[in-house]
Amino acid sequence: MWRNPSESFAKIDVKYFARHKGEVNSCVFSPDCQILLTCSDDCRIFLWNAQTGQLLDKVCGHTGPVKACCFSSDSTRFASASHDCTVRVWLTASTQCLHELKGHTKSVETVCFSPDSKLLLSAGWDKTAILWGLQTGDILRRFSGHEGAIQCSTFSLNSQYLATGSWDYTVKVWSLQTEEHVKTLKGHTGNVSCVCISVPGMLASGSWDRTVRVWNPRRGTLIFLLEGHTGWVKSLSFSRDGILLASAGENDVVRDTSKRERSTTVEEKKVKRPYDTG
Numbered sequence: 555m556w557r558n559p560s561e562s563f564a565k566i567d568v569k570y571f572a573r574h575k576g577e578v579n580s581c582v583f584s585p586d587c588q589i590l591l592t593c594s595d596d597c598r599i600f601l602w603n604a605q606t607g608q609l610l611d612k613v614c615g616h617t618g619p620v621k622a623c624c625f626s627s628d629s630t631r632f633a634s635a636s637h638d639c640t641v642r643v644w645l646t647a648s649t650q651c652l653h654e655l656k657g658h659t660k661s662v663e664t665v666c667f668s669p670d671s672k673l674l675l676s677a678g679w680d681k682t683a684i685l686w687g688l689q690t691g692d693i694l695r696r697f698s699g700h701e702g703a704i705q706c707s708t709f710s711l712n713s714q715y716l717a718t719g720s721w722d723y724t725v726k727v728w729s730l731q732t733e734e735h736v737k738t739l740k741g742h743t744g745n746v747s748c749v750c751i752s753v754p755g756m757l758a759s760g761s762w763d764r765t766v767r768v769w770n771p772r773r774g775t776l777i778f779l780l781e782g783h784t785g786w787v788k789s790l791s792f793s794r795d796g797i798l799l800a801s802a803g804e805n806d807v808v809r810d811t812s813k814r815e816r817s818t819t820v821e822e823k824k825v826k827r828p829y830d831t832g
Contacts, residue, residue: 569607573600580622584629589646591632593620599634601649613649615642621663621678626671631688633674635662641676643688653691657684664707664718675716677704683718683728697728699735706749710771717757717771719746725759727771737774741767748789752796760787766801 576595583590583604590602599613599620618637625632631652633643641655641662660679667674673694677683683697683704702721709716715736719725725739725746744762751757757771766787768778785804792799 571600571602571607571609573609574598576619579620582624584625584632584646585627586629589625589629591623591625593623593634595619597636599623599632599644601646611649613644615651615654616640618661621661622665624666626667627669628671631667631671633665633667633676635665635676635678637661641665641674641686643674643691653686653688655684655686655691657686657693657696658682660703663703663705666707666709668709668713669711670713673709673713675707675709677707677718679703681720683707683716685716685730697726697735699726699738700724702745705745705747708749708751710751710755711753712755715771717749717751717759719749719759721745723761725749725757725769727757727774737771739767739769739771739774739776741776741779744786747787750790750792752792752799753794754796756792756796758790758792758799758801760790760801762786764803766790766799768799 574594574596578592578594581592588604590604593599597616601610603610616636616638620634620636622635630646631643632646635641639658642651643653644651658678658680662676662678665676672688674686674688675683681700684693685695687694700720700722704718704720706719714731715727715729717725717727723742727736729736742761742763746759746761748760757769758766760766764783764786766780767776769776783803787801787803789802
């Protein structure tokens with residue numbers, strides 16, 4: 555089930571981006587792969603030329619460590635979440651701050667754009683997720699229910715629902731069509747550190763319990779339990795076609811998974827997309 559990516563991909567030269575003066579908490583490529591965005595405990599955000607490694611800009615404004623960052627789908631904006639309890643939205647070209655979003659009462663740990671970049675979701679230590687409208691910067695909705703800090707979040711590709719992962723060991727799936735959450739996904743025995751949703755609609759979650767779980771978010775059922783990491787799982791990402799799932803752990807190992815291969819399955823029957831009813 556698990557494979558070592560080095561067996562499948564050619565080795566490339568390693569570039570080092572070393573200008574921050576504190577621990578780097580997050581990094582992300584722009585959708586056009588031209589810019590690398592990094593944020594750090596030094597309260598700053600750096601923009602780098604992803605090809606050359608040149609530092610393009612240093613962005614200041616937060617008064618506490620910057621915990622997370624992300625790009626909009628068209629690469630024209632990026633957002634940052636900070637220990638200073640604020641979220642900021644910036645123009646990529648000029649690094650002008652468009653919005654300083656205030657609504658959290660504790661450190662903000664995660665931030666993400668909706669696929670159409672009209673909405674922004676943030677969450678953190680106040681156990682609350684906030685949905686923001688980016689045209690005005692207003693709060694559209696608050697999501698409450700987690701009993702621990704919210705560490706990670708993501709939108710579905712169709713923007714019908716979103717998911718949050720928490721230190722209460724659960725993942726919650728929230729509908730953007732109704733006022734209630736759809737499902738609470740239970741099974742992890744450690745803090746949930748990362749979540750992602752594939753194009754077909756499957757949801758993956760990684761945890762401090764060293765496992766990755768793949769769920770049907772609509773039904774709230776577990777499809778795959780993936781074991782193999784010897785340290786806690788830090789990051790997850792589906793391939794664009796939803797066939798591969800990559801995970802990175804604290805043990806310095808990246809694993810990639812093909813759903814075409816045999817795995818530890820919870821359901822022996824054919825795995826269907828979350829919206830299949832047959």
